[in-house]
Amino acid sequence: MKKTNFIKSALFQAAFVSSVFLITSCSNNQKPEDTKDIAEDHNNAKFDNNKNEKDAQFLVDAAEINREEISLGQLAQKSGTTTHVKELGKMMEDAHTQSLADLSALAKTKNISIPTSQTDDGQAAYKKLNEKSGNDFNKAYADMMVNGHKDAITLFETASTSGTDPDIRAWATATLPALRTHLDHSMICQKECSKM
Numbered sequence: 409m410k411k412t413n414f415i416k417s418a419l420f421q422a423a424f425v426s427s428v429f430l431i432t433s434c435s436n437n438q439k440p441e442d443t444k445d446i447a448e449d450h451n452n453a454k455f456d457n458n459k460n461e462k463d464a465q466f467l468v469d470a471a472e473i474n475r476e477e478i479s480l481g482q483l484a485q486k487s488g489t490t491t492h493v494k495e496l497g498k499m500m501e502d503a504h505t506q507s508l509a510d511l512s513a514l515a516k517t518k519n520i521s522i523p524t525s526q527t528d529d530g531q532a533a534y535k536k537l538n539e540k541s542g543n544d545f546n547k548a549y550a551d552m553m554v555n556g557h558k559d560a561i562t563l564f565e566t567a568s569t570s571g572t573d574p575d576i577r578a579w580a581t582a583t584l585p586a587l588r589t590h591l592d593h594s595m596i597c598q599k600e601c602s603k604m
Contacts, residue, residue, distance in 0.1 A: 442523075442527050442528040443523040443524045443525050443526075443527060444472055444523045444527040444528070444529075446521070446524075447468050447471075447521040447522050447523050447524075448465070448468055448521075451464040451465070451468065451520060451521050454519065454520075454521075459572040460572070460573075462571070462572070463518070463520070463571050463572055463573045464518075464520045464521075466563070466566075466567045466571060466580070467511060467514070467515050467518075467520050467522055467576065468520075468521075468522055468523065469563060470560075470563070470564070470567075470580075470583075471508065471511055471512075471515070471522035471523050472523055472527045472529065472530060473504075473556070473560050473563075474504045474505075474507050474508035474511060475508065475523060475526050475527065475530055476526070476527070476529070476530035476533055476534075476556070477500045477501075477503075477504040477556070478500070478501050478504045478505055478508065479526055479530060479534050480497070480500065480533065480534060480537060480549065480552065480553075481496075481497040481498065481499070481500030481501035481502075481504065482497065483497070483534060483537060483538060483549075484496060484497025484500070484549045485497040485498055485501070487538070487541065487545050488545065488546055488549065489542055489543065489545070489546055490546055490600065490601070490604075492546075492550075492596070492597045492600045492601070493545075493546045493549055493550065493597060493601070496549075496550070496553060496593055496594060496597045497549070499590070499593060500553065500590065503590065507583060507586070510579065511579070514575060514576065514579055517575070518573065518576070533552065536548075537549060537552065543601065546601045547598075547601045547602065547604075549597075550594060550597040550598035550600075550601045551598060553590070553591075553594035553597065553598075554598050557587055557590050557591040558591065560587050561584065561587050561588060561591065564581075564583055564584050564587060565580075565584065567580035568580040568581040568584060
């Protein structure tokens with residue numbers, strides 16, 4: 409009887425350890441899905457009209473930009489070594505936090521899914537910048553802000569003229585002046601960083 413209980417106990421423990429090992433090894437190999445991909449899949453399922461999908465894609469891309477600018481701005485405030493970089497980082501964090509709040513409210517009224525956390529591309533940009541220090545960090549951040557805002561302006565200009573939803577078009581149009589101001593400040597910061 410004792411031997412049977414011992415064997416049952418040993419088998420149960422072996423099965424338990426095997427299950428834990430299997431679950432752990434499976435979960436370690438699975439990377440969480442990018443929230444941008446999730447949002448895009450939800451939108452594709454909701455909208456059968458290509459025009460609506462384009463408006464939805466614009467909001468997804470705009471949300472990704474805002475989230476990236478917020479995280480990079482926070483990093484610039486922490487790791488930047490000049491006043492210009494720290495102030496630019498603070499401006500980006502504040503402005504893009506407000507922009508994301510406005511965008512989230514708009515997306516909700518339109519039943520459009522947007523990324524709920526930093527996307528894979530945003531995480532990669534953060535990691536790349538975080539590997540730098542000193543003036544290399546300052547220059548890289550300023551360059552990222554200049555290039556990123558040039559791209560964002562192009563995206564928003566397109567949405568402001570060719571978007572089909574009037575509310576989304578209006579939001580894109582209203583956001584453009586702030587993006588242009590951000591680009592101007594980024595270019596000033598870039599110029600200051602290149603002097604060092």
